[in-house]
Amino acid sequence: MTGTIDHVMLRVDDLETSVDWYGTHLGYEEKDRHEGDDFSIVYLGPEGMADDGAMLELTSNHGETTEEVGDAWGHIAVRVPEGELEAHYEQLMDEGVEDYRDPESCGGRYAFVKDPDGHEVEIVQRDYGARWSLDHTMIRVEDADEALGFWTRKFEYVEPRSRWEASSFANYFMAPEDGAKESMWLELTYNYDGRSYTMGDAWGHLGIRVDDLQEDWDQLMLREADDYRDPDACDNMYAFTKDQDGHEIELIERDLDAESLFPF
Known part of the structure; x- marks a missing residue:
């Protein structure tokens, strides 16, 4: 299982306002768009992003507003050059x-x-990757050992960059062992005080790019991952599992040379 992070999905109240914000301030361009009956989806990313780079997926549900930003998801981080x-x-x-x-x-x-x-959008300094490209997304977990075990056993992720263990919290950066430097990372944040978190609905999911949807799904089921929405339930276009805290994780095959980034 390769498991490169493909995208992060956020729900927004006004899609065009959000698309304009990311385009104006971060130079994001629209990579693709899907208009459904009840929702719209736009994939965004900076010009010149690497093939292994992650996209930002903005989803707007028609007729619904005021999405709740819970605290189980923390932020996305974008890159700028060192010293800038x-x-x-x-x-x-x-x-x-x-x-x-x-x-x-x-x-x-x-x-x-x-x-x-x-x-929340964090700005970090890196000596690699396109300007404003997605560097990582942070989620909060209630048990660090369980979270690390989940990503290690289910997706074969490792801690390739760093960890920070302070007096009251710890951060762990996870990614596939052979992932490209320009790819997106996952930051797990664990607070030692035993607090719990509210998921909210403004944070949607983390998208994982896989080589073979059914084969990788079967492997996840063998590893006792949560069967949330299997490929059959999603017309064999994608599938969803959940981590130990309820964060949704989408599995999707992606042909970057296809006419559309969407499987439908």
């Missing part, structure tokens, strides 16, 4: 982006802003 954090942050401030945590409050290592729906 302050300049890019100031540019966003000049453009009227909502400030959340400035570089100074983060020790000059990163910063946070918010998109129109209140989703």
Whole structure:
């Protein structure tokens, strides 16, 4: 199982407002769009993103507004070149982006802003990957050992970059063992105080790109993953499982050279 992170799905109130925000401030371009009867989906990403890079999927449900941003999902992180954090942050401030945590409050290592729906966007410095490309997404877990075991056993992920274990919390960065440097990473955050989290519906799912949907699904079932929506239930276009905390994980095959990024 390769298990490259393909996309992160966020739900938004006003799709065009959100598409414009990511296009104006992060230079994201529309990679593909699907208009359903009750919902619309847009895939976004920076120009020149790597083949193994992840996309941002924005979903808007027609006639529904005010999605709840729970705390079980934390943020997406986007990359800027080393030494350019302050300049890019100031540019966003000049453009009227909502400030959340400035570089100074983060020790000059990163910063946070918010998109129109209140989703947190971290800005990190990397010496690789396209400018503003997705670096990682952070989810909060209630048991670090269970979470690490899930991603290690079910998806064969490892901790290739770093871990941070402080006095009150720990962060673990997970990815496929042979994943490309430009690919997206998963950050697991564990707080030691035993708190629980609200999932909300503004955070949708994490999309995992697999080589063979049915074969990889069968392997997950052998490894006792949650049978949430199997391939048959999804017309053999994709499938969904859940981690130990209820975060939804989509499995999808992706032909990057196909006319459409959507399987339907």
